[in-house]
Amino acid sequence: MIRKAGFVILVSLAVIYCSGPLLWQFVTSLKPDHELTVIPPVLPLNPTGMHYMAIFREYPFLRIIMNSFLVAASTTVFSLAIGSLCAFALAKLRVGFRAFILGFILSVSMFPPIATVSPLYIIIRFLELRDTLTALIITYTTFSLPLSVWIMTSFFKEIPDEIYLAAKVDGCSPFQIFYRIMLPLSMPGLFTTAILVFIFSWNEFLFALTFTSTQASRTIPVAIALFPGLHEVPWGDIAAASMVVTLPLVVLVFVFQKRIIEGLTAGAIKG
Amino acid sequence: MTGRESGNRFVMPAVLLLFFITVYPVFYVLYLSFHRRLLIFDISEFVLFENYLFLARDDRFWNAFSNTMYFTLMSVSLELFLGLCIAVLLNRTFMLKGLVRAVVLIPWAIPTVVSAKMWEWIYNTDFGLLNFLLGMKINWLGSTFWAMNAAILMDVWKTTPFVVILLTAGLQVIPRELYHAARIDGAGNWAVFRTITLPLLKPVILVVLIFRTLDAFRVFDAVYVLTGGGPANTTETLSIYAYKVLFQTLQFGYGSALSVIVFICTACISLFYIKILSRGAR
Numbered sequence: 001m002i003r004k005a006g007f008v009i010l011v012s013l014a015v016i017y018c019s020g021p022l023l024w025q026f027v028t029s030l031k032p033d034h035e036l037t038v039i040p041p042v043l044p045l046n047p048t049g050m051h052y053m054a055i056f057r058e059y060p061f062l063r064i065i066m067n068s069f070l071v072a073a074s075t076t077v078f079s080l081a082i083g084s085l086c087a088f089a090l091a092k093l094r095v096g097f098r099a100f101i102l103g104f105i106l107s108v109s110m111f112p113p114i115a116t117v118s119p120l121y122i123i124i125r126f127l128e129l130r131d132t133l134t135a136l137i138i139t140y141t142t143f144s145l146p147l148s149v150w151i152m153t154s155f156f157k158e159i160p161d162e163i164y165l166a167a168k169v170d171g172c173s174p175f176q177i178f179y180r181i182m183l184p185l186s187m188p189g190l191f192t193t194a195i196l197v198f199i200f201s202w203n204e205f206l207f208a209l210t211f212t213s214t215q216a217s218r219t220i221p222v223a224i225a226l227f228p229g230l231h232e233v234p235w236g237d238i239a240a241a242s243m244v245v246t247l248p249l250v251v252l253v254f255v256f257q258k259r260i261i262e263g264l265t266a267g268a269i270k271g
Numbered sequence: 272m273t274g275r276e277s278g279n280r281f282v283m284p285a286v287l288l289l290f291f292i293t294v295y296p297v298f299y300v301l302y303l304s305f306h307r308r309l310l311i312f313d314i315s316e317f318v319l320f321e322n323y324l325f326l327a328r329d330d331r332f333w334n335a336f337s338n339t340m341y342f343t344l345m346s347v348s349l350e351l352f353l354g355l356c357i358a359v360l361l362n363r364t365f366m367l368k369g370l371v372r373a374v375v376l377i378p379w380a381i382p383t384v385v386s387a388k389m390w391e392w393i394y395n396t397d398f399g400l401l402n403f404l405l406g407m408k409i410n411w412l413g414s415t416f417w418a419m420n421a422a423i424l425m426d427v428w429k430t431t432p433f434v435v436i437l438l439t440a441g442l443q444v445i446p447r448e449l450y451h452a453a454r455i456d457g458a459g460n461w462a463v464f465r466t467i468t469l470p471l472l473k474p475v476i477l478v479v480l481i482f483r484t485l486d487a488f489r490v491f492d493a494v495y496v497l498t499g500g501g502p503a504n505t506t507e508t509l510s511i512y513a514y515k516v517l518f519q520t521l522q523f524g525y526g527s528a529l530s531v532i533v534f535i536c537t538a539c540i541s542l543f544y545i546k547i548l549s550r551g552a553r
């Protein structure tokens with residue numbers, strides 16, 4: 001009985017530790033400005049939605065959310081298309097230097113972004129892609145490819161070879177086999193990859209900070225980092241903004257918890 | 272695999288993209304690092320190792336280097352310890368297990384910038400939750416002693432879920448019979464953990480260490496948003512210093528030399544771990 005109580009307490013501690021800061025940010029977002037500086041910091045006496053209204057009224061926050069959504073969605077589509085095609089070939093077809101290519105893709109995932117950001121900046125400036133969403137989409141697609149390829153390869157490998165051979169006997173070309181048979185069969189894998197790539201692109205900061213200079217292409221992390229505050233930091237507005245951009249992710253985590261864990265372990269351990 | 276159609280053309284798009292957006296820039300950054308290049312004045316001259324010689328005598332570089340090492344060492348070991356505790360805790364079956372695991376995932380999913388801002392507010396000297404809970408008045412982000420440790424604590428909070436997930440996966444493949452046998456032999460909790468769990472978990476722990484060490488070594492956004500590298504450069508990591516040189520002073524030559532150093536360090540870290548891993552496999 002005591003053991004069980006101890007276990008429950010420890011689990012509760014872990015839960016509070018992991019969710020506490022986010023809950024506190026939520027509480028902050030509901031406080032009117034004058035309550036933010038009240039000591040002791042308590043729950044809001046007069047909860048208000050003013051900060052939520054403010055971020056949409058006083059900053060182009062809707063635009064920024066749309067930017068982030070466009071970038072993350074396009075990246076997810078491209079990364080999945082290119083990555084799964086590559087993974088299919090690596091898992092089911094004859095590919096020259098197969099081990100070398102897999103090793104190459106793995107080592108690329110270890111490249112520090114800071115080591116590529118200065119040349120990419122020069123290239124993007126040269127191509128006149130500065131301050132465009134295209135620049136971010138191309139970069140994110142590339143940097144999320146290793147993850148897509150590794151996860152999808154392990155999913156394609158689990159599909160029995162007989163299915164591939166049977167389709168071949170029926171006269172399908174490899175590309176037909178890929179999109180008519182393999183893709184539908186590996187929907188769970190695609191889905192898992194999609195969530196991880198989406199979260200990665202939604203959260204990325206370094207490239208977004210470097211390649212964007214105006215609201216035209218600013219994404220959420222950059223907008224939050226550069227939140228304007230002339231005389232004092234607008235803590236309430238920042239809290240509201242962070243709740244708005246975090247909520248979709250928290251929903252993803254709760255609904256697809258199993259898939260996310262599956263994807264992370266497939267990407268990391270089997271890789 | 273023999274008798275199969277060639278898949279080379281299916282691999283091509285991915286490989287080409289990776290080549291042009293990651294490999295080519297790495298060579299380009301090496302090339303830049305041999306130049307004095309100032310973007311604003313359109314100056315570009317070949318100086319060979321001048322940037323690297325300057326770097327060796329640059330106190331701010333060595334400061335950033337030791338900050339990065341301290342950050343990596345502290346945050347990775349704390350994450351591993353905490354992650355191991357939580358993973359072992361959650362490895363039992365209990366009610367609401369799925370829910371608890373989802374909650375544990377939350378910090379991982381939150382954008383780093385958002386978590387930095389959340390913690391900046393929690394660390395606030397006058398109105399922050401942390402000082403209130405501790406009943407103290409510590410200037411967390413403004414003091415040269417606390418700032419780096421505050422950044423480490425935030426990073427540990429943010430990335431422990433990843434460690435927990437990988438270790439949980441590792442724990443699940445350990446055969447239950449081993450635990451039963453050990454219990455019958457009269458082993459206690461600690462003995463079971465030390466003689467069964469830990470050794471069998473070693474390969475996964477190594478993988479966790481690779482991923483986390485690499486990530487911690489190239490840390491940028493967490494610390495950059497939380498402290499901006501201050502106070503007095505005490506939290507300036509290599510990536511932050513390189514970023515400032517590149518995009519605030521626009522010295523693309525010297526900044527690229529710093530980037531190359533980060534690249535070489537991460538390559539060394541990977542090689543070191545791969546060597547350990549392959550030795551373990553033999």
